[in-house]
Amino acid sequence: xxxxxxxxxxxxxxxxxxxxxxxxxxxxxxxxxxxxxxxxxxxxxxxxxxxxxxxxxxxxxxxxxxxxxxxxxxxxxxxxxxxxxxxxxxxxxxxxxxxxxxxxxxxxxxxxxxxxxxxxxxxxxxxxxxxxxxxxxxxxxxxxxxxxxxxxxxxxxxxxxxxxxxxxxxxxxxxxxxxxxxxxxxxxxxxxxxxxxxxxxxxxxxxxxxxxxxxxxxxxxxxxxxxxxxxxxxxxxxxxxxxxxxxxxxxxxxxxxxxxxxxxxxxxxxxxxxxxxxxxxxxxxxxxxxxxxxxxxxxxxxxxxxxxxxxxxxxxxxxxxxxxxxxxxxxxxxxxxxxxxxxxxxxxxxxxxxxxxxxxxxxxxxxxxxxxxxxxxxxxxxxxxxxxxxxxxxxxxxxxxxxxxxxxxxxxxxxxxxxxxxxxxxxxxxxxxxxxxxxxxxxxxxxxxxxxxxxxxxxxxxxxxxxxx
Amino acid sequence: xxxxxxxxxxxxxxxxxxxxxxxxxxxxxxxxxxxxxxxxxxxxxxxxxxxxxxxxxxxxxxxxxxxxxxxxxxxxxxxxxxxxxxxxxxxxxxxxxxxxxxxxxxxxxxxxxxxxxxxxxxxxxxxxxxxxxxxxxxxxxxxxxxxxxxxxxxxxxxxxxxxxxxxxxxxxxxxxxxxxxxxxxxxxxxxxxxxxxxxxxxxxxxxxxxxxxxxxxxxxxxxxxxxxxxxxxxxxxxxxxxxxxxxxxxxxxxxxxxxxxxxxxxxxxxxxxxxxxxxxxxxxxxxxxxxxxxxxxxxxxxxxxxxxxxxxxxxxxxxxxxxxxxxxxxxxxxxxxxxxxxxxxxxxxxxxxxxxxxxxxxxxxxxxxxxxxxxxxxxxxxxxxxxxxxxxxxxxxxxxxxxxxxxxxxxxxxxxxxxxxxxxxxxxxxxxxxxxxxxxxxxxxxxxxxxxxxxxxxxxxxxxxxxxx
Numbered sequence: 009x010x011x012x013x014x015x016x017x018x019x020x021x022x023x024x025x026x027x028x029x030x031x032x033x034x035x036x037x038x039x040x041x042x043x044x045x046x047x048x049x050x051x052x053x054x055x056x057x058x059x060x061x062x063x064x065x066x067x068x069x070x071x072x073x074x075x076x077x078x079x080x081x082x083x084x085x086x087x088x089x090x091x092x093x094x095x096x097x098x099x100x101x102x103x104x105x106x107x108x109x110x111x112x113x114x115x116x117x118x119x120x121x122x123x124x125x126x127x128x129x130x131x132x133x134x135x136x137x138x139x140x141x142x143x144x145x146x147x148x149x150x151x152x153x154x155x156x157x158x159x160x161x162x163x164x165x166x167x168x169x170x171x172x173x174x175x176x177x178x179x180x181x182x183x184x185x186x187x188x189x190x191x192x193x194x195x196x197x198x199x200x201x202x203x204x205x206x207x208x209x210x211x212x213x214x215x216x217x218x219x220x221x222x223x224x225x226x227x228x229x230x231x232x233x234x235x236x237x238x239x240x241x242x243x244x245x246x247x248x249x250x251x252x253x254x255x256x257x258x259x260x261x262x263x264x265x266x267x268x269x270x271x272x273x274x275x276x277x278x279x280x281x282x283x284x285x286x287x288x289x290x291x292x293x294x295x296x297x298x299x300x301x302x303x304x305x306x307x308x309x310x311x312x313x314x315x316x317x318x319x320x321x322x323x324x325x326x327x328x329x330x331x332x333x334x335x336x337x338x339x340x341x342x343x344x345x346x347x348x349x350x351x352x353x354x355x356x357x358x359x360x361x362x363x364x365x366x367x368x369x370x371x372x373x374x375x376x377x378x379x380x381x382x383x384x385x386x387x388x389x390x391x392x393x394x395x396x397x398x399x400x401x402x403x404x405x406x407x408x409x410x411x412x413x414x415x416x417x418x419x420x421x422x423x424x425x426x427x428x429x430x431x432x433x434x435x436x437x438x439x440x441x442x443x444x445x446x447x448x449x450x451x452x453x454x455x456x457x458x459x460x461x462x463x464x465x466x467x468x469x470x471x472x473x474x475x476x477x
Numbered sequence: 478x479x480x481x482x483x484x485x486x487x488x489x490x491x492x493x494x495x496x497x498x499x500x501x502x503x504x505x506x507x508x509x510x511x512x513x514x515x516x517x518x519x520x521x522x523x524x525x526x527x528x529x530x531x532x533x534x535x536x537x538x539x540x541x542x543x544x545x546x547x548x549x550x551x552x553x554x555x556x557x558x559x560x561x562x563x564x565x566x567x568x569x570x571x572x573x574x575x576x577x578x579x580x581x582x583x584x585x586x587x588x589x590x591x592x593x594x595x596x597x598x599x600x601x602x603x604x605x606x607x608x609x610x611x612x613x614x615x616x617x618x619x620x621x622x623x624x625x626x627x628x629x630x631x632x633x634x635x636x637x638x639x640x641x642x643x644x645x646x647x648x649x650x651x652x653x654x655x656x657x658x659x660x661x662x663x664x665x666x667x668x669x670x671x672x673x674x675x676x677x678x679x680x681x682x683x684x685x686x687x688x689x690x691x692x693x694x695x696x697x698x699x700x701x702x703x704x705x706x707x708x709x710x711x712x713x714x715x716x717x718x719x720x721x722x723x724x725x726x727x728x729x730x731x732x733x734x735x736x737x738x739x740x741x742x743x744x745x746x747x748x749x750x751x752x753x754x755x756x757x758x759x760x761x762x763x764x765x766x767x768x769x770x771x772x773x774x775x776x777x778x779x780x781x782x783x784x785x786x787x788x789x790x791x792x793x794x795x796x797x798x799x800x801x802x803x804x805x806x807x808x809x810x811x812x813x814x815x816x817x818x819x820x821x822x823x824x825x826x827x828x829x830x831x832x833x834x835x836x837x838x839x840x841x842x843x844x845x846x847x848x849x850x851x852x853x854x855x856x857x858x859x860x861x862x863x864x865x866x867x868x869x870x871x872x873x874x875x876x877x878x879x880x881x882x883x884x885x886x887x888x889x890x891x892x893x894x895x896x897x898x899x900x901x902x903x904x905x906x907x908x909x910x911x912x913x914x915x916x917x918x919x920x921x922x923x924x925x926x927x928x929x930x931x932x933x934x935x936x937x938x939x940x941x942x943x944x945x946x
Contacts, residue, residue, distance in 0.1 A: 110718055110823035133720060155663045166661060168670075169638065182910040190819045191851035192635060192891035194624045194674045195899070195906050196933060197915045201637075201670035205663045222720030249579050251602060251691030291763060350659045354579035382660035422661035430664070437664050441651040445922070446666045452921030453914070464665060 010049045010094070014070055018052050018094075021062045026053040026100070037095040040080040040087050041142075042429060048075065048089035053097045057175060057183055057214035060096070064212065064459075065181030067094060073461050076208045078118065078150025081142035083346060084427025086154055086207045090462035098149050101214065104128055112220040113172070113189050118149020118213045122156075135223040137164035140423070141334070149213045155205030157423030159256040159330075162381030163289075164221075166423065168204040173217030176203060179210070179454035189217055207425050208460040210453055227255060227289035228299050229323040230316040232306065233280045237261050239310035240282035241357040244380045247286075248353055250305045252298060257381025258285040258330055261360070264377045271339040272332040277312050284380065285330055287323075333377055337388060342373075345389035345402050349413040350422030353383045362412040363387060369408070370401040384422035410436055426464045434466050479518045479563070483539055487521050487563075490531045495522040495569070506564040509549040509556050510611075511898060517544065517558035522566045526644060526652055526683035529565070533681065533928075534650030536563065540925050545677045547587065547619025550611035552815060553896025555623055555676045559931035567618050570683065573597055581689040582641070582658050587618020587682045591625075604692040606633035609892070610803070618682045624674030626892030628725040628799075631850030632758075633690075635892065637673040642686030645672060648679070648923035658686055676894050677929040679922055696724060696758035697768050698792040699785040701775065702749045706730050708779035709751035710826040713849045716755075717822055719774045721767060726850025727754040727799055730829070733846045740808040741801040746781050753849070754799055756792075802846055806857060811842075814858035814871050818882040819891030822852045831881040832856060838877070839870040853891035879905055895933045903935050 010029075018027045028034070028051050039045045054060045067074045073093030080087050089095050102119035109132055116125060122143040129136050139158035140146055146156065152174070157166045173187030176199075187193055187200040203211050234240040244257060260268075262281045268274035276283070288298045299316060317323035337344055351359045360376065367374040370389075378386035387409055391402035410420050410433050420430050420437050434443060447465055451457070479498075487496045497503070497520050508514045523529045536543045542562030549556050558564050571588035578601055585594060591612040598605050608627035609615055615625065621643070626635045642656030645668075656662055656669040672680050703709040713726060729737075731750045737743035745752070757767045768785060786792035806813055820828045829845065836843040839858075847855035856878055860871035879889050879902050889899050889906050903912060916934055920926070 108821070108823075110714055111821045112717065113821070155667075157661055161661065168667070178910075178914060182914070184908060184911045184914055186911070188888055189821050189886055190853075190888050190891065191822075192626055192630065192819045192848075192853050193888040194890050194892060194894050195888050195903070196895065196911065197679075197918065198624075198637070198670055198674050199911075199914070201667055205667050210666075222722065245579055248581065253691065294760060294763060350661045352577070352580045352582070352658050353660075354577075379661075384659075384661050417658055419657060419659050419662040419664050421663050422659065423663060425663045426665065434665070439653060441647075442653045442655070442665065442668075445647060445651070445653055445668070448921050449666065449918060452917050 010072060017066055021059050022052050022054050040082050040085060042083060042085045044085055044088060046088045046090045048095040049092050051095045051097060053100050055100050060177045060212050060214050061181050061183050064177050067458050068180050068456060071456050071458060073458050075460055076212045078147035079145045081146045082154060083424040084429040086425055086427045090428060107132060114218045114220055116148055116216050118147060118216060120148045122146050122148055122151055129220055130223055133223050135221040138167045138170060148216055152204050152213055152216055153208045154425045159258050159379055162257050162379060163253050163255045168201060170219045171200055171204050171216060172219050174200050174203055174213055175215035176211035176213050179459040207427060207463050209450060209463055224289035226292040226295060227287055228295040229287045229326045230299060230314055231326045232284045232311055233277060233313040234282045235279050235310040235312050236281040237360050238357050240284050241360050243284060243306040243309050244356055245354045246305050247302055252302060254286050255289040256287040259377055259380030261376040263373060263375045264333055267336045267375060268332055271336040274329060280312060285326055337375060342390040343393040345406055347387045347409060348384060348422050348424045349387055349418055349420060350384040351413060351416045351418035355416040356380060356383060359416055366405050366408045370405040372401055372405055428463060431464060431466045479541060486535055490528050491521050491523050509551050509554060511552060511554045513554055513557060515557050515559050517564040518561050520564045520566060522569050524569050529646045529681050529683050530650050530652050533646050536927050537649050537925060540927060542927055542930050544929055545681045547616030548614045550615045551623060552893040553898040555894055555896045559897060576601060583687045583689055585617055585685050587616060587685060589617045591615050591617055591620055598689055599692055602692050604690040607636045607639060617685055621673050621682055621685055622677045623894045628727050628848055631726050631848060632722050632724045637670060639688045640669055640673050640685060641688050643669050643672055643682055644684035645680035645682050648928040676896060676932050678919060678932055693758035695761040695764060696756055697764040698756045698795045699768060699783055700795045701753045701780055702746060702782040703751045704748055704779040704781050705750035706829050707826050709753055710829050712753060712775040712778050713825055714823045715774050716771055721771060723755050724758040725756040728846055728849030730845040732842060732844045733802055736805045736844060737801055740805040743798060749781060754795055806844060811859040812862040814875055816856045816878060817853060817891050817893045818856055818887055818889060819853040820882060820885045820887035824885040825849060825852060828885055835874050835877045839874040841870055841874055897932060900933060900935045
């Protein structure tokens with residue numbers, strides 16, 4: 009419980025109307041995309057870095073858990089207040105402070121919505137590549153905390169590759185700046201990259217400096233349908249082996265296509281076993297040639313059909329298919345165990361075969377799609393929530409999936425992070441020495457473990473007193 | 478002093494002939510490119526990670542300072558054994574373990590020479606962009622520890638951008654793996670990037686996993702001569718503002734050209750005030766167009782002459798000029814205070830003006846050249862070593878240079894690191910809170926401060942008992 013005195017201080021720092029202990033407000037900030045729910049004691053919305061610093065100083069003094077929150081679109085519970093305490097919503101800090109066209113650099117506050125930022129820079133002929141599926145809602149602060157990815161990462165890299173500086177508040181309330189607006193800088197440790205993907209456990213992000221690129225002149229999208237999943241998986245490797253790196257290289261397996269046929273009216277050859285969406289970008293005159301090279305490379309791999317978009321509208325038609333996947337899956341009415349494993353690209357065919365075996369073994373449909381170009385597949389294990397046996401099997405299937413992934417030199421998460429969802433499996437991937445090293449670091453920087461406690465590390469995770477069933 | 482018992486144990490770990498306390502060997506490992514000199518007590522050359530781990534465990538137990546060393550080409554003293562103790566040479570661990578053409582990933586040991594590695598991957602049609610000037614000698618382990626840069630970084634990024642995984646030994650002797658061979662991965666803290674550029678103070682690198690790119694099909698080099706320095710500096714900004722990012726964008730000021738005329742027989746218009754070497758790369762048919770666009774963008778900025786290379790030999794002629802700079806400067810017989818400041822690109826003209834003022838104020842020639850494309854200029858303050866007044870003035874000029882750089886939003890080091898050379902100035906750039914945060918991190922991970930002590934942080938730096946005058 010948080011004392012009335014502390015609540016009063018929080019009101020002085022944020023303004024009364026930005027601090028709430030009302031049940032309705034607390035419920036609003038109790039869940040995220042995992043649909044798990046933990047009730048905080050108080051929700052605060054600071055206006056600026058100074059307020060964040062004062063709040064952290066207070067929380068450090070009173071040992072109050074603090075959970076920074078962007079838009080709550082995370083898939084692993086990064087924003088969930090698993091030990092109660094305080095949710096710190098960053099939505100008031102939502103200004104684009106600068107877009108410097110001379111230096112291709114932008115400065116933003118953490119609450120800026122990713123998609124809004126992309127539109128703002130594209131209007132100036134610039135380009136911010138990271139494009140998580142949630143970009144219309146997700147915040148840049150959340151993207152940085154989780155190191156978000158997206159389809160374009162195969163060519164352009166992930167969020168971290170664009171973050172060149174930060175202003176943060178530490179767990180003890182200090183405001184520090186890391187990196188800067190220069191393209192290079194090697195003075196002191198690279199805290200910028202350490203904070204990216206640290207899932208809000210090391211610092212509260214209050215300002216972000218992002219590198220931008222010139223916007224590619226044009227792009228060309230194609231949908232390629234394969235007779236079997238193996239051909240599509242091999243095509244991914246074949247394209248890269250040819251030293252072509254498309255802007256996106258998205259994959260849908262046969263079950264994904266079935267699901268799209270059933271619930272989204274997709275028309276596609278009956279024999280379709282998988283499909284790829286491939287997009288190339290760059291100079292206009294260059295794209296036709298590259299498209300042709302790709303089609304040549306993959307033609308012997310069981311291609312049933314290819315649709316090359318010649319207009320923006322035709323391209324949008326293809327992307328509509330990709331965007332329809334998640335809503336389609338939802339319509340099946342099943343519980344979805346959504347994992348984002350990543351393997352070296354060349355291991356994709358073998359990974360897909362192993363996933364099929366897991367599906368057979370546990371008698372559960374598994375729907376695979378996602379960023380095949382960088383080996384990052386969204387594996388959706390589907391189970392009937394009302395069927396305890398299926399739900400238990402799904403848990404076993406998740407563990408089997410992680411073990412198979414790691415056996416192929418992969419990682420349990422390409423872009424979603426660990427949070428609370430993968431924390432119990434952490435020691436499958438990281439050695440005890442690695443975990444100890446990370447915990448030593450966390451402990452030194454957050455001695456009272458008040459900043460986003462209960463995330464990443466399995467021990468911290470054991471008691472989750474706040475969970476609402 | 479290190480006891481005979483410890484020396485015996487080191488000999489058991491490395492083999493007798495790879496452990497030496499002989500004065501001649503110790504002198505060999507007492508200096509680097511800073512030409513400062515500190516004598517170690519012992520020099521060891523471990524064969525593998527297991528040996529490194531055993532050495533670190535021993536050193537941790539006996540509180541012996543350990544100084545990992547690549548090829549000793551650093552400009553800030555990163556490899557210097559400033560507190561005596563042990564130099565750990567990594568040259569035996571020099572195997573390229575794997576070049577995976579399907580996944581565009583390589584695995585190497587830290588002692589592999591950068592240039593050798595580049596040749597090996599280029600023979601397979603692949604590309605490892607970071608190209609520090611020392612690449613024929615420098616090791617990849619040293620490059621990672623210092624986060625080396627080079628001319629191509631303007632388009633391709635620095636060493637860190639290619640390191641996706643590491644095996645390291647911690648100061649307490651644990652072997653841990655970070656990252657991996659996948660293109661994405663967000664499980665746990667990003668220790669990979671934390672170790673890159675940490676100047677060997679947090680971990681000894683024993684294996685490196687590097688991302689590769691397809692090798693660009695072709696490149697085109699041009700030399701553009703300007704009547705004045707301001708035009709060249711403005712040209713850099715103008716090119717980027719036009720959303721063209723050349724593969725390299727190197728700058729030479731008038732004094733650099735004078736020096737090349739005097740000592741390297743460079744022929745260039747009398748009125749030349751500065752020059753740029755611009756290289757574009759990519760698809761062959763694309764390059765002429767891009768070259769033309771660049772020449773159009775900069776034509777009004779005082780261009781006296783441009784030479785566009787049409788053959789490999791003509792391109793090499795241009796690069797010969799760039800490579801002649803350092804030897805030319807040496808021929809002047811003056812002490813060179815070589816700094817590698819970096820400012821936002823658009824601030825280059827102003828930065829150059831401020832450097833000219835500093836040159837006037839302290840009555841010392843300052844020669845500027847380097848990676849203007851990313852705002853990273855090598856500033857060489859020249860002084861007569863025999864003239865105490867000049868040498869003192871040079872020290873003042875260095876500080877004035879750093880202050881001017883920081884005033885323009887820059888950093889004291891784009892690629893050389895802090896080491897011992899910039900440690901006294903650290904608090905000009907980083908706040909006391911930032912420094913404290915970094916030291917807290919260092920202390921938690923290296924409680925006895927045995928791994929490369931005396932680097933980066935000014936306090937540690939105060940007594941340098943080993944320095945040989």
